[in-house]
Amino acid sequence: MSEASKHRTIKVNTLTRVEGEGALFIQFKGDRVSDVKLNIFEPPRMFEAFLHGRHLTETPDIVARICGICPIAYQMSAVHAFERALNIKIDPMVRMLRRLFYCGEWIESHALHVFMLHAPDFLGYPDAIQMARDHRAVVEQGLRLKKIGNRIVSLMGGREIHPVCAAVGGFYKVPSESDLRTLSEDLKWALDASLATVKLVAGFEFPDFERDYEFVALSHPGEYPFNEGRIVSSKGLNIFVPEYEEHFVERHVKHSNALQSVLNGRGPYFVGPMARFNLNYPQLPEVARQAAKDCGLRLPVSNPFRSIVVRAVELVFACWEALQIIGDYQVPEAPRVDFEVRAGVGCAATEAPRGLLYHRYKIDEQGLIQFAKIVPPTSQNQKQIEDDLWHFVPQVAKLPADEATWKCEQAVRNYDPCISCATHALRVNIQRS
């Protein structure tokens, strides 16, 4: 009894199976939480500052280095922002190819998270390699899916990490129809494997934890969003991308090297696969909707532990979409359009695997950057992750310390946080009092 009345802490000095360096600190007394801090100690790298004076054409390659897991997201938000600043209209086939490029990144990144980073929590292993001792076929399937995502990226961009093809106005080089067709057989296998993945992960046990979130994602009437659409929320927000900064503000908190983003006057919000799925369900292809229905995923999904199922549904979507694009693709007249550089301001938001990624740049008449602002998905989810823990900890407070800690880590991993992105800034410590 006296145990329960004492202050206790859960501390995770190094959050594992996330990208980048973070820690978690939770303090509670009995089952009442008194403090939650998601500490991002990944050293700041200050991209917005050193982009000053760099040329717009260099920027897609520079911002890719914010994140080795989702470099394409950074390249895509950057090229679209500059294209808006300079009023560049891209070829429709180039637009399609950019969707394919993004499919590759979503498949690679989601397969990594579902199989290597998140599934071990549900099956009770410290990592996928130890999980492979008992579930070798599952891990091998995950690795093969990941490899197929990477094949799309390296075929289009020369390598999996930091591909070199993305350019303002289009691509440095585009693939031929027959190049792309070499991906078809693999993608057909990947589509089937993704459907099997939905079934597999939907069978995991999920804690009973539902919350009333405000989901935020891009939404486009004709397609599941990658590079285009309005920014919408589950609580009525519906704005053009250039209005983003009027509605979302970044705050700097002491315990984090990442800026935390909140929705003006409303507080934390939720970006990523669950937000996209809840806000764009009708735009999913039949095969993905059916897979979601068959495994009992009902709208809106508001249990973040089920994000692994949503990620698997998005794998189905990305494989299906990639196959469509490959079937319809014809080499565009030119890989990129020429443009004249002039002074201007442009912003863009695209859907990184982890959620909305906003960029804004101001350039001078030579095309040199005067100002850059980059808001990655993990900065936007950071406050929501802390909020989840405030509500989740009472459920696990009576568990032995190591189990409670593991559950809290899992709650963080629901978001597939990318700390390297957020610091361009995460730490879990649970303190019980």
Added chain:
Amino acid sequence: MSSKRAAAAKRPKIAVFKFASCDGCQLSLLELEDDLLALADAVDIAYFPEASRSMTKGPYDIGLVEGSITTHHDAERIQQVRRQCRKLIAIGACATAGGIQALRNWHDVNQFISAVYASPEHIQTLKSSTPIAEHVPVDFELRGCPVNKYQLVELLGAYLAGRKPSIPTYSVCIPCKRRGTVCVMVAKKIPCLGPVTQAGCGAICPSFNRGCYGCYGPMESPNTGALTAAFRILGESDRQISRAYRGFNAWAWQFRKASEECERS
């Protein structure tokens, strides 16, 4: 002890450490898809927080270090890391040259922090971003932004077999010619850092109709003076040439010197 446990005890222990970086180079290990499980059988991946919750204490046989040193805390941590590793290998442009974040080294870091953070007093950082070898002795530097995963496997294989790794230090022009790509600088007048950049990537950029941007850093004895002169003939301004050298390996001394000469002229 059972024979299985004896084998496990003999497997070399590998650790992966991260400093300021994008995670891309350590991700290269997970990108080994086909070989990852085989690698995990051959070695004991004892410390790799990005991939596993279980963290075995050192000492380790091989430590792979990703990222550059940018904080006081990390400057101390790298000393502890060095003490725990028999062989220490720096992987990637951040660990071998300071990375893209070394662009701060030419600026007032406080202005940089104010530009990004509303409450600069909460940010602790060093004035410069520096490679691992400026802090501790390093057994091998594997270049690249990102590293080439096959070079990483070659390197691990060589250390495990006790032989010298086969990682060429010549220019990327050699694999570019071998690949049969027409020289973009000669034929298309596109500035290309290839002649001064180390091989390793597979000469990707010229095959995409663009110049090399130097992500594998300076080759062995690069002639940057001649390349700067050739860039000028193509009509590049000194500011443009300086920016070309100031990429992901900006703080590698050969590129640093070349860019500073352009800034001065």
